[in-house]
Amino acid sequence: MKNTLRLKTAGWGMALLSIWLLSSCNKQTDLVTPTATGTTSDNQTVDNWILENMREYYYWNDKIPATPDLTLAPSDFFESLLYSFDATLRPDGDRFSWIEENADDLSASLSGESTTTGVEFTLYLRSQGSTNVIAQVLYVLPNSPAAAAGFKRGDIISKVNGQTLTTSNYASLLYSGGTSFAFGLAEVQNSALVDTDKSISVTATTFQANPVFMDSVYNVGGKTVGYLVYNQFVPAPNNSTGSEYDDQIDAIFSNFKAKGVNELVLDLRYNPGGYTSSSANLASLIGKNVDQTKVYFREEWNTSLTPYLKQQYGDEFFLQRFVNKSQNIGSNLQRVFVLTTEGTASASELIINGLRPYMTVTTIGTTTYGKNVGSITIVDDSGKIKWGMQPIVFKSFNSLGQSDYSSGFTPNVEVQEPINLLPLGDVNEALLNEALFQIVGSRTARRAAAEPNHLTSLGSSFQRKAGGGRMIKNMLNVKTFKL
Incomplete structure (x- = not known):
């Protein structure tokens, strides 16, 4: 049975890696469009497909039950295989794997269409x-x-x-x-x-949402400050094979460079992640003294699959390096400020972790989501099975071997979003105002004092997008291999 895997890295975000996989499943099945109320026979067909792929790719595949119940509905069966997080019993467990009935809807959402x-x-x-x-x-x-x-x-x-x-x-x-x-x-x-x-x-x-929300340049206290609000790491619209959104980011940094930007505020407070290729693209525009020889992050896969991947593709398979960008402004920067909330996840956290070995990264806001593991999108390319699943398959580390943010990054400067919100980009807006204060040493004038927000959060709409935290790995070459 032929499957398409879109491999992702740590968190709510990665770059798209498509691997055409001929798995060891040779049985041809009838077309199945499974639902939670499907027959036992339909469930077994889908559940066998789930089990086979999970045993192959799941990061915790050594924790999968030996004899799972193949009569369960697919969503319940998938959940039964997980090494689920428990603060006491399994603090290293899985908080992020998920499955959906419609693989096309899943793929569209990963590209910002919903x-x-x-x-x-x-x-x-x-x-x-x-x-x-x-x-x-x-x-x-x-x-x-x-x-x-x-x-x-x-x-x-x-x-x-x-x-x-x-x-x-x-x-x-x-x-x-x-x-x-x-x-x-x-x-x-x-x-x-x-x-x-x-x-x-x-x-x-x-x-189709454009993740490049806004950008500005401010001249404050003798500093030229670039500001970017970026809400998802997506290279292009759904069904596009281009790089339209990455190109927009490149154009913004070209403008930053032309205007002599020497301080940068990166607003990722509502960015749940996305493709690692887009994350690497952005990091390569920011990093100081980075180029294609420097490691952005490294992946750790399960112990049974790692030897095969290493034999077939070498150590480079597990590395995401920076890319050479003519628009890079790193030579003018000593640091970067990243605005964060609990909605800052995955590929956004990868930016923080991946840049820290190369420059000072100061976070402002509240603690990030905490996703240092990555998933892949697995779908049945034959079309016989309509489900798509997103199991965690690796853990990410920066070039110094650091991956210690499973509980999120605690901000260097804590600032709560108030109940009376000002427009993004307004120099009096709470998080941006604090970043400008850190840069120039004095606050710009506020229009009005912010109303404190002591309310209890129940989550956000963007955290529900495609599982609320993804990192997807992008590769230029499609690879075919048989396991």
Whole structure:
């Protein structure tokens, strides 16, 4: 049975590596479009496919049960194979592997295409001890239905389709797959959240998000500061074989270089990861004294597969090196500031870890997600099985052998996002303002004091994208091999 593997690295992000694999499964099966309610026979067909690939590639393949139950529905069967994380019993366990029924939807999401209104938000308990929930809009995708409807960063959603958001219904109201939404809004009045009579109606649509959100250059205190908001490591739109988004990043750094940028603020606070090729591309534009001879990161695979990969492809298979970039501004930089939240994951954390051996990386914000392992997308290329799975297959290390961020990177300077959000790029916006203060030694004038945010977070919309944390490895050459 022929499978397509898109190999990813540590976290919510990597670069796309496509390997055409002829596995040891020689049995030809009938077309199966499995569901959770499929027959036992259908389940066994899919479960055998899952088991075979997991035994081959899973990072913890030595922990897979010897005799798993092949009658389980595929999603349950997949979960039964995992060496699942437990803070006490398995602190080194798996928090990130997942499976989906539709491999095409999975691939589209990895490239930034999804059915969406265009609103990205963080969920909070409305107050301590309450079961009511609010969704604070973090950013709105340009040209999306939400942008056309007038949504803006900082808007607070308290109702959906007339129902107050609570801990028991927010998932079904926001994530159930519906497309028509009437969002009821609240606002902060005298330090209290108050419902308003304002409502915004939006219809979700299939939308390709451009991860290159915005960039600016600021001249502050004699420094020329480049600022980039980058929300996903994606080289190009879904179904493109080009590098449109990477090219946009290159053009931004070409402009930074032309303008003499000598300080850099990289805003990855909402970036859950993506392709390692795009991560390496960005790191290669920033790193000081880096070139194609220097190691960006190294991969560690399971002990049974590693000897084969090493024999076939040599040690270079496990290395992602920097690439030579004429737009690199590293010669003008002594450091880079990275803005972070719990939504900063995978390929974003790879930037922090991979650049630290080469320059000072100062993080500002809150603790990152904590994903130093990588996954691959496995699909059945024959089309007989429609499922796609994303098992963890390796752990990543920087050039100094460091991989100590499974609990996330604690910020060098902690700054919470306030409840009253200013636009991204505004020099008074909390995280950017702190970065400028660190750069020039004095704060720029604020328009108003930020309202403190002491609410309990319940997660965010972008953390749900394609598993909420991915790193995908990119290779130029498609390789065919038989195991």
